[in-house]
Amino acid sequence: MSDDMREQIIEFIYDEYVEDDSMKIEDDTPLISSGLVDSFSMVSLKMFLEEEYSIQMTDEEASTEAFDTVKRIMALVQKKLDEQG
Amino acid sequence: MAYIDAVRKQFETAVQETLDAGLNKDERFICSEQGVEIEVEYPRGSKRMKVLNFCANNYLGLSSHPEVVKAAHQGLDERGYGMSSVRFICGTQDVHNDLEKAAAKFLGKEDSILFASCFDANAAVFEVLFDENDVLINDRLIHASLIDGIRLCSAQRDSYKNADAGHLAKKLKMWQSRARNMCVVTDGVFSMDGILAPLDEICDVCDEYGAMLLVDDSHASGFIGKTGRGVHEHFGVMDRVDIITTTLGKALGGASGGLIAGPKAVVEMMRNRGRPYLFSNAVPPPIAFAALKVIELISQTTELRDKLEWNAKYFREKMEAAGFNLVPGETPIIPVMLGDAKLANDFAREMLMEGIYVIGFSHPVVPMGKARIRTQLSAGHDKEHIDKAVAAFIKVGKQLGVIS
Structure with missing residues (x-):
């Protein structure tokens, strides 16, 4: 998994969700279970990933568990990229 | 019975966990009518204390206003206590229709429809109007x-x-x-911070992209805006907000009941398909009579909302001068920021001992580390009430090291 992907995802999360500038997002920072990303706007994250990496995710795949950390998001994106070959 | 015991244990454990975490909602018992000066029993059975209330949604001081109480009595005497029916069977009196027309006129909308509460109104409105072809885009701090x-x-x-x-x-x-239709959803006033949604800017972007706008103005109807119509009046966008939901349970008498105001077609759809409307009893006659009186009173004069505005400004100035950290704003909801949850609870308890009834709010109601005392001013407060509250804040603030 590339550092570029990590940076792009973290940048999107900052832009879309973070209102406290001092907050630091690490690979394992809980996003949804901590309330940082509210479940109503998870769809934005899904749309961003689908457009940015030209992948398609089902709603089951884009679950709150799969989106809860940057690490898990990257793993899901990588899995979808691998499936596409 | 083993199953029942297991469930009981499960529930009791949940209760204990809430208690252990210090998150239990501990109710104080008021042994007087609602108002600025109330009698409180806390804990139950202890000596009653006379305190000043600075945490009610009684923004206009109408909860126990003589004319409002008189109107409720008239409703009780002339039309009875309850309707024993939902609206569409045999629960609609002429006064319900009069109130819906008066509320629509006051809010500057075509029509309105009453619900048992604004919670019910908000539970009804989306399911009737939108489906999977549409999108609802809400502010992240909207009401539950x-x-x-x-x-x-x-x-x-x-x-x-x-x-x-x-x-x-x-x-x-x-x-x-x-999406086929887009609807933006926001509170008019965000009740934890007391700040306004910028409806002028929001209307502009809604117009640009062809979105509808729904505003819950529960913490604004009756007193925000020059004549108290709400946040849409404050920003000069009365005709650009499509749907307003609001409550009769705060400034507008404080009893209960809510409503949806908007285009006739929206109101008719609610009347025919709104589940909380179809399956809840009609608003009781005394409340309908009293709410109609409230709208009549505040349509005649802006005296009460003007006094409330002055009170909020005065309290804010005095508290800022004393060195308290307040959330900037222009509404009668004025949060005193303390940060720590325990400090907020201790502060509220000490304030009660000083004769001022306020409540501490902490996580999860507000973000972690942003615990506060949320004060709410009322048109029922006089200058001496506010001076007494500020003096108590200063005393407790020094005692707990919040100000020097």
Whole structure:
């Protein structure tokens, strides 16, 4: 998994969700279970990933568990990229 | 019975966990009518204390206003206590219709429809109007009842940063080609911070992208705006907000009941398909009579909302001068920021001992580390009430090391 992907995802999360500038997002920072990303706007994250990496995710795949950390998001994106070959 | 015992244990454990975490909602018992000067028993059975109330939604001081109480008595005497029916069977009296017309006129909308509460109104509105072809885009700090209403609806969902019209514009742009109808959902006044949704900017972006706008003005109807119509009046966008939901349980008499005001077709759809409307009893006659009187009173004069505005400004100035950290704003909801949850609870308890009834709010009601005392001013407060509250804040603030 590339550092570029990590940076792009973290940048999107900052832009879309973070209102406290001092907050630091690490690979394992809980996003949804901590309330940082509210479940109503998870769809934005899904749309961003689908457009940015030209992948398609089902709603089951884009679950709150799969989106809860940057690490898990990257793993899901990588899995979808691998499936596409 | 083993199963029942297991469930009982499970529930008792949940109760204990709430107690252990210090998150139990501990109710104080008021042994007088609601108002600025109340008698409180806490804990139950202890000596009653006369305290000043600075935490009610009684913004206009109408909860026990003589004319409002008289109107409620008239309703009781002339039309009885309850309707024993939902509206569409045999629960609609002429006064319900009169109140719906008066509320619509006051809010500047075509029509309105009453509900048992604004929670019910918000639970009804989305499911009737929208489906999976549509998207609802809400402010991230909207009231719990709007969140639950959105959850009951099959529409797609998204959200935007609190009071951030720029972020909303990005969302609308993104959804424009993906949804049949877009509806933006916001509170008019955010009740924990006392700040206003920038409805002028929000209306502009809604117009640009062809989105509808729904505003819950529960913490505004009756006193925000020059003549108290609400946040849409404050920002000069009365005809640009499509749907308003609001409550009769705060400034407008404080009893109960809510309503949806908007285009006739929306109101008719609610009357025919709104589940909380169809399956809840009609608002009781005394409340309908009293609410109608409230609208009559505040349509005649702005005296009460003007006094409330002055009170809020005066309290804010005095508290800022004393060195307290307040959330900047212009509403009668004035949060005194303390940060720590325990400090907020201790502060509220000490204030009660000083004769001032306020409540501490902490996580999860407000973000972690942003615990506060939320004060709410009323037109019922006089200058000496506010002076007494400020003096108590200063005394307790020094005692607990919040100010020097």
